[in-house]
Amino acid sequence: MADLRCEIAGIKSPNPFWLASAPPTDKAYNVDRAFKAGWGGVVWKTLGEDPPVVNTTSRYGAITVNGQRMVGFNNIELITDRPLGVNLAEIKQIKRDWPDRAVLVSLMVPCEEASWKKILAAVEDTGADGVELNFGCPHGMSERGMGSAVGQVPEYVEMVTRWCKSMTAMPVFVKLTPNVTNILAPARAARAGGADAVSLINTVNSIVSVDLDRMAPNPMVDGKGSHGGYCGPAVKPIALHLVAEIAADPESAGMAISGIGGIETWRDAAEFISLGAQNIQVCTGAMHYGFKIVDDMIAGLNNWMDGKGYARLQDFHRAAIANLVDWQDLNINFELVARIDQDKCIKCGLCHVACEDTAHQAISVIGQGPGRRFEVIDPECVGCNLCAHVCPVEGCITMAPVDNGKPYLNWAQDPRNPHARAAE
Amino acid sequence: MADGVDIRAGWLNGATLAENFADVHRPLDLAGALVEANRCYFCYDAPCIAACPTGIDVPGFIRAIATGNVTGAAMTILTENILGGSCARVCPTEILCQGACVRSNDNSRGDRSVEIGLLQRYATDHVNTATRHPFARAPATGRTVAVVGAGPAGLACAHGLARQGHDVIVFEARGKPGGLNEYGIAAYKLPDDFAQEEISFITAIGGIEIHPDRALGRELSLTQLRMDFDAVFLGLGQDGARALEVPGAGLAGVQNAVDYIAALRQADDLANLPVGRRIVVIGGGNTAIDIAVQTKRLGAEDVTICYRRGPAQMGATPHEQDFARINGVRVKHWLRPLRLDGLDGAVTAAVFATVAQGDGGSLMDTGDEQSIPCDMVFKAVGQSFVPLSDGGPDIAAGRIAVGPNGQTSLPDVWAGGDCVAGDDLTVQAVQDGKLAARAMDLFLQNLET
Numbered sequence: 001m002a003d004l005r006c007e008i009a010g011i012k013s014p015n016p017f018w019l020a021s022a023p024p025t026d027k028a029y030n031v032d033r034a035f036k037a038g039w040g041g042v043v044w045k046t047l048g049e050d051p052p053v054v055n056t057t058s059r060y061g062a063i064t065v066n067g068q069r070m071v072g073f074n075n076i077e078l079i080t081d082r083p084l085g086v087n088l089a090e091i092k093q094i095k096r097d098w099p100d101r102a103v104l105v106s107l108m109v110p111c112e113e114a115s116w117k118k119i120l121a122a123v124e125d126t127g128a129d130g131v132e133l134n135f136g137c138p139h140g141m142s143e144r145g146m147g148s149a150v151g152q153v154p155e156y157v158e159m160v161t162r163w164c165k166s167m168t169a170m171p172v173f174v175k176l177t178p179n180v181t182n183i184l185a186p187a188r189a190a191r192a193g194g195a196d197a198v199s200l201i202n203t204v205n206s207i208v209s210v211d212l213d214r215m216a217p218n219p220m221v222d223g224k225g226s227h228g229g230y231c232g233p234a235v236k237p238i239a240l241h242l243v244a245e246i247a248a249d250p251e252s253a254g255m256a257i258s259g260i261g262g263i264e265t266w267r268d269a270a271e272f273i274s275l276g277a278q279n280i281q282v283c284t285g286a287m288h289y290g291f292k293i294v295d296d297m298i299a300g301l302n303n304w305m306d307g308k309g310y311a312r313l314q315d316f317h318r319a320a321i322a323n324l325v326d327w328q329d330l331n332i333n334f335e336l337v338a339r340i341d342q343d344k345c346i347k348c349g350l351c352h353v354a355c356e357d358t359a360h361q362a363i364s365v366i367g368q369g370p371g372r373r374f375e376v377i378d379p380e381c382v383g384c385n386l387c388a389h390v391c392p393v394e395g396c397i398t399m400a401p402v403d404n405g406k407p408y409l410n411w412a413q414d415p416r417n418p419h420a421r422a423a424e
Numbered sequence: 425m426a427d428g429v430d431i432r433a434g435w436l437n438g439a440t441l442a443e444n445f446a447d448v449h450r451p452l453d454l455a456g457a458l459v460e461a462n463r464c465y466f467c468y469d470a471p472c473i474a475a476c477p478t479g480i481d482v483p484g485f486i487r488a489i490a491t492g493n494v495t496g497a498a499m500t501i502l503t504e505n506i507l508g509g510s511c512a513r514v515c516p517t518e519i520l521c522q523g524a525c526v527r528s529n530d531n532s533r534g535d536r537s538v539e540i541g542l543l544q545r546y547a548t549d550h551v552n553t554a555t556r557h558p559f560a561r562a563p564a565t566g567r568t569v570a571v572v573g574a575g576p577a578g579l580a581c582a583h584g585l586a587r588q589g590h591d592v593i594v595f596e597a598r599g600k601p602g603g604l605n606e607y608g609i610a611a612y613k614l615p616d617d618f619a620q621e622e623i624s625f626i627t628a629i630g631g632i633e634i635h636p637d638r639a640l641g642r643e644l645s646l647t648q649l650r651m652d653f654d655a656v657f658l659g660l661g662q663d664g665a666r667a668l669e670v671p672g673a674g675l676a677g678v679q680n681a682v683d684y685i686a687a688l689r690q691a692d693d694l695a696n697l698p699v700g701r702r703i704v705v706i707g708g709g710n711t712a713i714d715i716a717v718q719t720k721r722l723g724a725e726d727v728t729i730c731y732r733r734g735p736a737q738m739g740a741t742p743h744e745q746d747f748a749r750i751n752g753v754r755v756k757h758w759l760r761p762l763r764l765d766g767l768d769g770a771v772t773a774a775v776f777a778t779v780a781q782g783d784g785g786s787l788m789d790t791g792d793e794q795s796i797p798c799d800m801v802f803k804a805v806g807q808s809f810v811p812l813s814d815g816g817p818d819i820a821a822g823r824i825a826v827g828p829n830g831q832t833s834l835p836d837v838w839a840g841g842d843c844v845a846g847d848d849l850t851v852q853a854v855q856d857g858k859l860a861a862r863a864m865d866l867f868l869q870n871l872e873t
Contacts, residue, residue, distance in 0.1 A: 066490070067462040346526040349468030370471060370524065392465050393531075 002305035003312045004298065006040060008278035009171040009196035009256045011129045013040035013102040016269065016313060017297050020199075020260050020281035021045050021106035021132060021175070024291075026080055028090035032097070037291035038298060041102025043173075043199070043281060046079035046134045047087050047123070048108050049115060053078040053140075061208035061218040061228065072234035073284045074208040076219060076226050078140045079108050084122070092126040104173060108134040108146050111156060113163050120168045130171035133160060135186070136202025138179050139228045148202070151177035154189035161193025173258060176200040176242075178235075183242045187252045197256035198246060199281065201239045203229025232284040236262030240275055247276020247321055264293065266300030273313060274320040332414050333406035336383030336399040338362070338376045344396040347372055351387035351397060359386050429677065429770045429799050430701040435723025441694045444721035448612040449513070449542060457546040461490035464538045467526055472540060475524035477852045478505040482521055486543055498551030499558055501544055504858070506583045507576050509622050510605050511851045512545035514613050516710075518743040520851070557628045562589035564631070567868040570595065570653040572640055575603020577841025577853035577860075578659030579626050584861025585657075586631035590868055593653075594632060597639030603661055603841075605850065607686040610714040612721070640812060647815045650836060654871060655864050658817075658824060658832070658839040659857060662807035662848070668706060672764030673803075677771040681705065681715035681804035688718055700799030703727040704774040706761050707804030709739030715802045716753040727752070728796055730759040730776055732787065759794060760787065764801055773797045809843045821845060830860035838864055 006016040018041035019025050019034055026045040034042060055077055063072040080087055095103045105128045109115035123131055134141075135151030142149040150156045157174065164172050174190040176183065178201040190198050205227055207217045217225025239261020246252045259277030263269055264285035272280050285293055310316050340351065340363075352374050355363040362380035366373040376387075388397040411417050436444070452460060464486040472482040481500050488497035501508035515521075517540055522528065525537035551558070567590045571578045574596035582592040600606050605619040627634065638644055640660070649656050665680040672678070677700065691697045699722045705712045708731035720727045729748065731738055734757045738745060748755055759776035766772055778792040809823045817832030818825045823844050830838040840856025842848050 067459045344531055346529050346532045347467075347471070348465045348526045349470075350465060353468035365469075369474065370529070 002302050002310060004040075004302060004305075006279045006313055008258060009130065009173065011041075011102050011104070011171055012100075013279070014100055015040035015294075015298055015301075016273065016279035017294050018042060018102060018104075018258070018279060018281045019286060020283040021104075021134065022283040022287075023077065024283060024286050026082070028094050031090075031094050031103075034286075034291050035094075035098045035101050038294045039101070039291065040279070041104070041129075043104040043106050043132050044087065044091055044128075046106040046108045046137070047084055047119065048079045048141075048146075049110070049119070050084045052081045052083055055081045056221045058219045058221045062232075063208055063234070065234075070232055070284065070288045072206075072208065072230060073232035073287070074203065074206050074219075074228040074230045076139050076221075076228040079106075079134070079137070084119075088122055088126055091123075091128055095127045095129075102130075103128050104130045104132050106132045106134050106175070108137070108141060110144075110146060111150060111160060116160065116163050117167050120164060120170075124168055124170060128170065130173060130196070131164065131168065132173040132175050132199055133164060134175050134202075135160075136175045136177040136200075137229060138177060138203060138205040139226065148177035148179055148205075151175075151186055151202070152180055154185045157186045158189040158193040161190050161195050165194035171196040173197040173199050175202055175260075177202045178238060178242055178261075179205045183245050184249055184252065187246045187249065187255070191252050191255050195255055197258055197278070198252075199258040199260055200246070201235065201242055201261045203231045204235055204238065206230030231262065232288075233262040233264060236268060240271060243272060243277055244275040244321065244324055247318060248324055264288075266297045266304060269297060270301060270304060270316070271320075273317055275324070276318045276321055278313075278317065328411045330410060331408045332411055333404065333409045335402040335404050336385075337378050337381045337402055338383070338387050339398050339400045340374055340376060340387075341396050341398070342373060344393050345374065346393055346396075347374070348392060349374065350390040350392065354386050354390045359384060363387060429767070429772065431677065431698050431799050432701075433698045434695045435699065435701075436695075438693075438695055441722070445611045445615060445694060445718075447615050448610075449545075451549060452539075452542050452546045457489055457543060460539050460543055461486045463527070464490075465526060471524035471526060472521040475520050476504075477520070477847070477849065477855045478511075478858065479855075480504045480508070480521075480544075482540055485547055486538065486540070489543055489547055494547055494550045495552075497547035501547055502551075502558055505851065505854050506580055506626055506858075507605075507622060507850065507854045508544060509548040509625075510576070510609075510614060510618065511854065512541050512548055513618070514605070514609050515541055515851050516741050516743070516849070517541040519741055557625070557630075559587055559629055561587055561630050564591065565589040565868065567591070567654045567871065568593070568652075569655045569657065569864065569868070570649045571657045571659060572644070572646075572649070573597070573603065573659035573661060573841070573843075574601030574623075574634055574636075575659055575661055575841055575853060576605060576850045577857040578603070578657065579623065580854040580857030581657045581659060581838075581840065581861045581864070582632045582857075583626050583629060584858055585864060585868075586629050588861075588865045588868075590631065590654075590865070592632045594634045595638040595640075595644055596634060596636045597642070597663075599636050601634045601636065603659075607689055608682060608711075609689075609850075610685070610718055611689055612718075641814070645814055646812060646837070650834070654836070654868055656837045657830075657857070657860055657864065658837065658843060659841045659853070660809065660824075660839070660843040662809050662842045664808040664810045665803065666806040666808055668761060668803045668805055670761045670763050672766055672771065675764055675766040675771040675801075676769050677766075677799060678764060678801045679803070681707070681711050681802040682807060684802060685711070685715060685718065688722075694722060697722060699724050701725050702796075702798045703800050703802065704796050704798040705729045705802045705804055706774070707731065707802075707806070708733065708737070709804060709806065710741070710744055711807075712802075712804035713740045713744045713748045713753075715804055716748055717751045719800075719802075720751050720753055726754075728754045728756055728798075730756050730761070730774065730796070732758070732760045732779060733781070734758065756794075760789070762793065765795070771798065771801050774801050807842075828859075829863035830856055831863060836867070 004015040021043040065071040137147035141147040259272030485497040485500040522537040528537035602619040838860040841853035
């Protein structure tokens with residue numbers, strides 16, 4: 001049995017699976033259920049100043065892909081709409097009831113020192129393990145000068161982070177918005193401000209769909225729609241990239257990373273950890289299936305780690321960062337060629353038509369009817385992987401390395417590159 | 425009446441009968457259709473298209489369902505097969521499109537084919553054809569065509585010709601149009617008067633008149649039709665039931681399966697249709713399955729299909745054989761009918777010789793006999809085409825001889841469906857009618873007067 005205990009910025013939890021600041025963590029009732037289900041920690045839904053915000057009805061939009069519901073999800077919900085005092089009392093009680101679980105509190109108040117000072121003191125009083133500064137939400141609050149309106153200005157990120165660090169002894173997490181051109185700017189600003197960790201990604205600005213009958217964006221509020229925050233499995237690749245960017249950045253070193261974005265399974269979590277996240281946060285997956293998904297996240301991660309011989313999370317933390325390089329450092333002499341396992345092939349022809357219509361005309365059809373075969377024309381195959389991706393049969397098309405005897409050569413060294421320098 | 429003949433109506437109450445003769449396949453709802461449509465791989469040069477006798481672009485219509493373009497899906501189907509609605513219900517898809525589906529081929533271990541039949545039904549059921557016929561009729565040409573037989577072949581041909589602007593009169597020997605869809609298909613495969621609804625849809629294009637109770641050799645002669653019309657299409661069925669040459673075949677309680685099925689299909693109230701307590705069906709085709717399952721569902725206690733060869737030789741598909749079994753029908757193989765025993769003129773038992781396959785495939789009696797007590801015996805040993813008596817086209821192997829597009833030896837007469845060689849399937853009949861209509865349209869365009 002692998003040891004899933006997790007520590008991030010000094011905060012301990014029995015496993016790395018936390019619930020992100022969002023509707024699932026808005027109340028003691030939900031958080032209590034989550035902890036009973038086995039979640040290692042929560043980031044309480046963002047608190048703000050009283051009077052509380054008011055939310056609309058019709059808050060969520062979703063996209064279905066090939067019958068899979070909620071592949072992408074968006075929301076126009078604001079921060080907690082309950083009075084500050086009610087939330088603080090519940091946080092205090094929850095932390096008392098669940099001392100071994102991590103309880104962070106997400107915060108969003110105007111960019112004024114006094115506002116932050118007041119709310120940090122109140123949170124500290126609950127016994128919470130830390131705070132997460134919500135510089136991420138791209139809708140509603142940003143128009144009021146908060147959320148991503150702060151996260152998009154590195155100077156503000158640094159300033160508020162520095163205030164908070166000077167005002168509290170609690171670890172400070174800074175939640176970043178992906179709605180920036182370069183994630184390193186706000187990440188480095190958080191680092192400069194003294195942040196203990198960054199959490200990312202918050203949601204991506206989006207219009208999830210258009211109702212073509214009513215000609216309005218979804219989710220629709222009385223016939224009108226507004227841009228909202230996009231999340232769910234569809235954003236995971238974006239999140240992985242941004243997490244890795246920060247993890248690989250020497251100037252951001254020393255800050256922990258809490259990975260967020262489309263995580264629904266143990267495999268997703270393992271990928272984030274391998275790219276530098278100390279732990280992960282989940283929202284959409286829980287909103288889709290309920291808290292029970294954590295069972296398989298825990299068991300699956302455990303079984304996978306046992307299989308790989310990883311005893312602790314640290315054993316594979318950042319393991320994939322070493323293999324993340326710039327394009328120019330890839331081996332231009334490396335060759336792959338597609339191989340079709342004829343015993344597994346079901347003759348659907350998707351590899352052929354994909355290659356024929358859109359790639360390199362490297363898969364031919366031999367014969368017709370049920371007996372037809374699809375064969376790779378090796379000299380035409382550029383090893384792009386397209387056929388293997390479209391093939392619906394697991395393991396039928398594989399990409400085989402070609403032993404061409406050529407040494408490693410990157411683009412910077414390649415004589416075909418007009419700007420090449422001599423190989424060293 | 426332990427040993428007496430027991431034939432009665434009303435074994436089951438109305439509610440049970442209604443349940444037994446309701447739709448055998450539950451139609452897909454939107455959610456189910458989307459899940460199933462998304463299982464389609466959208467194959468290149470898809471095998472299911474080639475396996476459909478009418479060549480429907482199956483992946484094309486399935487993708488249209490998946491994208492919410494149900495009208496497009498239905499148009500793709502109906503363009504190739506105007507009887508796409510009934511074919512969705514009656515096609516033996518397991519030996520056609522679904523049999524060719526790559527998800528069910530030898531290498532797709534453990535997978536199952538896409539439910540193409542159910543998806544076709546979803547598309548054709550959900551397109552709104554009530555307000556507007558999906559195809560426009562070309563301006564009237566003034567040419568006239570007689571279609572003989574209002575079954576699937578004749579209806580498909582009539583629609584194709586009417587669409588091109590020709591005026592079509594369809595003559596039907598029976599009291600209602602539809603052919604086997606109206607009189608022959610098992611009731612639970614085409615419930616709720618679907619055959620007549622589909623005909624209303626087909627004829628809504630205009631230019632088609634249906635005249636029932638008009639049969640060749642009875643009210644009509646081919647010679648006269650050829651004089652009265654510019655062209656003729658023969659979409660005749662197989663009206664001859666093959667005889668069962670055994671002693672006792674004339675006993676009361678012994679009848680052709682197709683006659684009973686026709687009566688069942690036309691019955692106003694199934695509770696009034698008499699059926700025996702114990703049934704023996706002789707034959708191994710789909711008609712044998714249909715009569716066996718329908719009598720079982722009417723309330724017969726004990727139904728046995730007796731076939732002279734093994735399961736592999738049965739005309740009924742494995743799917744149909746399984747269907748019979750799950751309906752509680754017993755299927756016995758290697759039984760050759762010897763005689764039917766009776767009492768006071770009514771059948772009481774069917775007696776068979778047990779046979780085995782000898783070298784070279786011929787059947788040999790093993791010397792054993794089996795007697796199966798019964799109240800009714802249904803003969804389901806096949807139907808045959810009854811050739812025309814006067815001035816008919818050439819016949820080959822017992823059916824009308826035709827060229828590739830259904831043209832007969834007579835220059836202005838085409839034929840298709842069960843009266844010509846080929847698979848006796850609704851969908852094949854539709855294709856015959858469709859292709860003949862195209863050829864006839866060319867012929868009519870080139871007529872000089």
